[in-house]
Amino acid sequence: MAMALRNKVAIVGVGHTPMVRKTDRSLGSFAAEAALQAIRDAGLRPTDIDGYAGNPVAMNPSARHWDGVDEVSGRYMRSTLGMTKVRWLVDMTRGLASDSIIEAVHALQSGNCKYVLVVRAMLLPSGGRYARTEAPAAGGPGQFSGPYGLDNGIGRTALWLNRYMHEYGATKKDLYAVAQTLREHACLNPNAYWQTPLSEEEYLGAPQIFEPMTRFDCDIPVTGAAAVVLTTADRAKDLAQKPAYISGLATDWEAPDTIYKVSGMGPKDIQAAQLYDGFLPFVWYWLERLQFCQKGEAHRFALDGNIKLGGKLPVTTFGGSVGEGRLNGLGHVCEGALQVMQRAGKRQVKGLSTCLVSLGFIWSQGAVLILNEG
Amino acid sequence: MSATVDKRPIPLPDPDTAPYWAAARKHEFKLPRCRLCSRYVFPPKPICPACGEASLEWQEVSGRGTVFAFTIMRDNFMGGFEPPYSVAEVELEEQPGLFVVANIVGCEISAVRNGMPVEVTFEDRSESVTVPQFRPRKT
Numbered sequence: 001m002a003m004a005l006r007n008k009v010a011i012v013g014v015g016h017t018p019m020v021r022k023t024d025r026s027l028g029s030f031a032a033e034a035a036l037q038a039i040r041d042a043g044l045r046p047t048d049i050d051g052y053a054g055n056p057v058a059m060n061p062s063a064r065h066w067d068g069v070d071e072v073s074g075r076y077m078r079s080t081l082g083m084t085k086v087r088w089l090v091d092m093t094r095g096l097a098s099d100s101i102i103e104a105v106h107a108l109q110s111g112n113c114k115y116v117l118v119v120r121a122m123l124l125p126s127g128g129r130y131a132r133t134e135a136p137a138a139g140g141p142g143q144f145s146g147p148y149g150l151d152n153g154i155g156r157t158a159l160w161l162n163r164y165m166h167e168y169g170a171t172k173k174d175l176y177a178v179a180q181t182l183r184e185h186a187c188l189n190p191n192a193y194w195q196t197p198l199s200e201e202e203y204l205g206a207p208q209i210f211e212p213m214t215r216f217d218c219d220i221p222v223t224g225a226a227a228v229v230l231t232t233a234d235r236a237k238d239l240a241q242k243p244a245y246i247s248g249l250a251t252d253w254e255a256p257d258t259i260y261k262v263s264g265m266g267p268k269d270i271q272a273a274q275l276y277d278g279f280l281p282f283v284w285y286w287l288e289r290l291q292f293c294q295k296g297e298a299h300r301f302a303l304d305g306n307i308k309l310g311g312k313l314p315v316t317t318f319g320g321s322v323g324e325g326r327l328n329g330l331g332h333v334c335e336g337a338l339q340v341m342q343r344a345g346k347r348q349v350k351g352l353s354t355c356l357v358s359l360g361f362i363w364s365q366g367a368v369l370i371l372n373e374g
Numbered sequence: 375m376s377a378t379v380d381k382r383p384i385p386l387p388d389p390d391t392a393p394y395w396a397a398a399r400k401h402e403f404k405l406p407r408c409r410l411c412s413r414y415v416f417p418p419k420p421i422c423p424a425c426g427e428a429s430l431e432w433q434e435v436s437g438r439g440t441v442f443a444f445t446i447m448r449d450n451f452m453g454g455f456e457p458p459y460s461v462a463e464v465e466l467e468e469q470p471g472l473f474v475v476a477n478i479v480g481c482e483i484s485a486v487r488n489g490m491p492v493e494v495t496f497e498d499r500s501e502s503v504t505v506p507q508f509r510p511r512k513t
Binding site (some may be wrong): 054095107132133134135136137138139140141142143145147148149151155158159160162163166207208209210211212213282317 | 381382383384385386387388391417441442444445446447448449451452453454455459461463474475476477488499504
């Protein structure tokens with residue numbers, strides 16, 4: 001984002017359903033609930049929405065990719081919500097919500113639409129094992145890992161964590177500080193799946209998956225949805241909520257600190273950070289790459305209590321993917337917006353004007369956003 | 375010969391990677407190397423990313439490396455695999471940052487360590503599939 005485009009686009013409405021593991025409702029009904037909530041939150045109606053960007057894809061290996069059932073497409077949302085004015089509609093191919101935020105920002109900046117709805121909905125399918133992978137053959141990049149039994153999520157993260165622990169002397173007890181904090185934050189979030197604290201005994205005692213990763217180092221698959229509405233700054237000021245302006249947007253994975261160049265801000269200007277925790281060790285990774293602490297220091301930084309609400313840099317204040325539930329980052333965007341809007345309730349960081357949101361995996365880029373009061 | 379069918383995924387070569395698997399079939403460990411800047415490229419690419427040189431040639435490498443990172447899979451959701459098994463990221467001696475993923479064979483899982491010296495070996499999984507693996511080396 002060029003400096004001239006700072007604070008030209010804002011998030012003006014937030015919608016979020018509870019995250020559950022048992023439900024009789026369809027995924028489509030969760031998506032509609034979140035979308036309507038976001039639209040009404042902005043003081044708009046479905047027929048005011050003229051742009052849409054979503055991430056339909058279901059991420060589990062066993063996914064059927066059936067519209068309305070385990071995914072929701074833009075076409076499904078447009079017809080279900082009666083958004084008859086939508087003329088700019090894009091479905092992104094990856095699950096990560098940053099892609100649709102980027103699309104929404106560009107659609108608005110290019111004048112292609114006035115009010116954009118962004119949605120991410122995910123289903124926990126009943127029966128079977130979420131991560132179960134059966135494949136007779138592996139092609140593409142997977143030909144070098146599939147035949148060896150390495151999966152692309154937990155396994156890859158386990159290799160990163162193993163190396164980090166070896167290089168810096170970090171331990172699972174250190175990582176528990178992050179797990180404990182995110183669970184505490186989830187307990188302050190009525191939409192979160194987890195509503196109870198996580199003891200060190202339970203965390204360290206969980207069975208190993210790809211060692212040293214256990215299920216508490218992974219996000220919790222759930223059924224739920226979230227949505228945001230974005231518009232241009234000139235329109236934002238006339239709507240129902242205090243806007244959360246986008247002061248910076250960067251997708252430079254090689255140098256995540258590019259966000260500071262494009263926003264004209266530095267780590268010291270950030271009062272809270274919604275760091276993507278699709279896998280718990282990502283929090284250490286982001287703390288370092290975004291210069292909130294030195295390389296190799298993140299495990300100590302978190303252990304010292306700095307990432308808790310009330311600490312030096314509250315992190316993932318709504319519980320994240322591990323505490324609230326898996327939503328490929330749109331939950332992080334919603335919380336970032338709510339914090340800037342001063343609507344995070346018991347989770348509100350006092351005196352916050354600027355919140356960073358970083359979405360992405362250790363091995364592939366997403367985006368970093370800075371949200372600001374403007 | 376065991377009656378159990380090997381259900382581990384077989385690698386599907388493509389035009390850029392076929393020579394790697396063909397060499398493995400002959401128990402040779404070969405990687406693409408840039409004729410211009412001499413860098414090894416792995417995973418294989420159609421050109422050298424460092425200099426844009428289109429002329430890569432496949433060269434046999436020593437097969438020696440060290441375990442940069444490893445994990446032990448103890449759960450059973452990877453179809454065809456019986457836990458526990460190790461998976462390592464091996465850094466080859468030819469070039470810093472030249473990594474190959476494989477299982478560590480020929481030793482107890484508990485013996486796998488960061489920095490462990492290893493060497494390539496080959497695992498014939500069927501009449502038509504051979505995959506490189508790594509085992510501990512003494513020297």
